[in-house]
Amino acid sequence: RMMKSKMSCPIDIDRLNAPLLEIYESLIPAEEEKAKQKQLLTLLEKIVSKEWPNAKLFLYGSCANSFGVSKSDIDVCLAIEDEGIDKSEVLLKLAELLQSDNLQNVQALTRARVPIVKLMDPVTGISCDICINNLLAVTNTKLLHDYSKIDVRLHQLALIVKHWAKSRGVNETYQGTLSSYAYVLMCINFLQQRTPAILPCLQGLEATYKVTVDDIECAYFDQVDILVGFGAPNKEGIAQLVWAFFNYWAYCHDYANSVISVRTGRILSKHNKDLTRRVGNGRHLICIEDPFDTSHNLGRVVDGNSIRVLREEFERAAHIMQFDPNPCISLFEPY
Numbered sequence: 660r661m662m663k664s665k666m667s668c669p670i671d672i673d674r675l676n677a678p679l680l681e682i683y684e685s686l687i688p689a690e691e692e693k694a695k696q697k698q699l700l701t702l703l704e705k706i707v708s709k710e711w712p713n714a715k716l717f718l719y720g721s722c723a724n725s726f727g728v729s730k731s732d733i734d735v736c737l738a739i740e741d742e743g744i745d746k747s748e749v750l751l752k753l754a755e756l757l758q759s760d761n762l763q764n765v766q767a768l769t770r771a772r773v774p775i776v777k778l779m780d781p782v783t784g785i786s787c788d789i790c791i792n793n794l795l796a797v798t799n800t801k802l803l804h805d806y807s808k809i810d811v812r813l814h815q816l817a818l819i820v821k822h823w824a825k826s827r828g829v830n831e832t833y834q835g836t837l838s839s840y841a842y843v844l845m846c847i848n849f850l851q852q853r854t855p856a857i858l859p860c861l862q863g864l865e866a867t868y869k870v871t872v873d874d875i876e877c878a879y880f881d882q883v884d885i886l887v888g889f890g891a892p893n894k895e896g897i898a899q900l901v902w903a904f905f906n907y908w909a910y911c912h913d914y915a916n917s918v919i920s921v922r923t924g925r926i927l928s929k930h931n932k933d934l935t936r937r938v939g940n941g942r943h944l945i946c947i948e949d950p951f952d953t954s955h956n957l958g959r960v961v962d963g964n965s966i967r968v969l970r971e972e973f974e975r976a977a978h979i980m981q982f983d984p985n986p987c988i989s990l991f992e993p994y
C-alpha cells in the first residue's frame with residue numbers, strides 16, 4: 660500500500676472529462692420526474708391534513724438535497740406535535756389512511772431503526788418512505804443542498820460516486836456498506852481538502868442559520884450565493900477529482916486513525932474524538948462524522964467483512980482510473 664500511495668495522476672487524465680460529464684448528465688433526473696414528486700407530495704399532504712391538521716410534510720434525502728438520480732425513491736418526514744405521541748400508533752394510522760386512498764404496497768415498519776411507512780403511488784410510479792419527526796435528517800438535507808450550490812464539481816463527483824457505489828453493490832447499509840448520505844459527506848470533505856480548497860467549511864463560518872433539533876444545535880453559514888466561485892482558483896477537472904477521490908480511499912486514508920469531518924472541514928484523529936459512546940459496532944473500521952450529531956459515525960454499519968469489500972472496491976476503482984483504457988465503462992460494471 661505504501662508503494663501504491665506514491666502513484667501520481669496520469670498526465671492524460673483530462674481525456675476522461677468529457678465522457679465522465681456525459682455519464683453525469685445522464686444521471687440527472689428529468690424535470691418531469693420532479694413534477695411527479697411534487698404531485699405525490701401534494702396528495703400525501705391532503706391525506707395527512709385530514710387526520711392531523713397541524714402536521715407538516717418535509718422532503719428530505721436525495722429528492723431534496725440535490726443529489727438525487729433519476730428513478731430515486733422519495734423520503735418524506737411527517738412533522739407532528741411531540742406531546743405524548745406514540746410513533747408506532749401514528750405510523751399504523753397513517754398506513755391505514757394511505758391504504759384507503761389506493762396507495763400500493765403500504766407497509767408500516769414500526770420496529771426499524773428509523774420507523775417508517777413505505778408506499779408506492781400507482782399514478783406516478785414513485786415509491787416513498789415516510790418517517791416521523793426525523794428533523795435532523797431534514798436539517799442535514801439542507802446542509803448538503805447548500806454545499807451543492809457552491810461548486811458544481813461536488814454535484815458531479817457525488818453523482819458519479821453514488822452511481823459507482825450502486826453499480827458495485829457498496830451502497831447497501833444492511834450489508835454493511837455505506838449509505839448515499841455517507842458517500843456525499845466523503846465527497847464534501849474531499850473537496851474541502853483539495854489545495855486550493857474547492858469547498859469551504861460552512862460550519863466554520865459565522866452562522867446565518869440556526870436550529871435546535873433533538874437537543875442538537877445545528878448552525879452554519881447558509882448564504883451560499885456569495886460563496887459561488889469559492890473553488891474557482893482550483894482548476895481540477897472532474898476526471899482528476901474522480902481519480903484522486905478513489906486514490907485517496909484506496910491508498911492514502913488512514914483507516915485506523917482518521918475521521919472524516921465535514922463539520923470542521925478537516926480530517927480528525929480518532930484519539931481526539933469520542934466515537935466509543937455509541938454502542939453497537941465498537942470497532943469503527945471507517946469513520947465518517949455526522950456534521951450535526953457528532954457522536955454518530957456513519958461508518959458504524961461497516962464490519963470486518965464489509966470493510967474488506969469496500970476497500971477492494973476503492974482499490975479496483977483507483978486501479979481502473981490509473982490504468983484502464985476504458986475507465987468510464989469498467990468503473991460502473993455491475994458486480
Ligand code: ATP
Binds near residue numbers: 720800840949957
Ligand atoms: P438515495 O438516492 O440513495 O436514496 P439519499 O440521499 O436519499 O440517497 P439515504 O441513504 O436514503 O440517502 O438517506 C436519506 C436521508 O436520510 C439522508 O439524506 C440523510 O438526511 C438521512 N440519513 C440517512 N442515513 C443517515 C444516518 N445514518 N444518519 C443520519 N441521517 C441519515
Ligand code: MG
Binds near residue numbers: 720721722731733734
Ligand atoms: Mg433516499
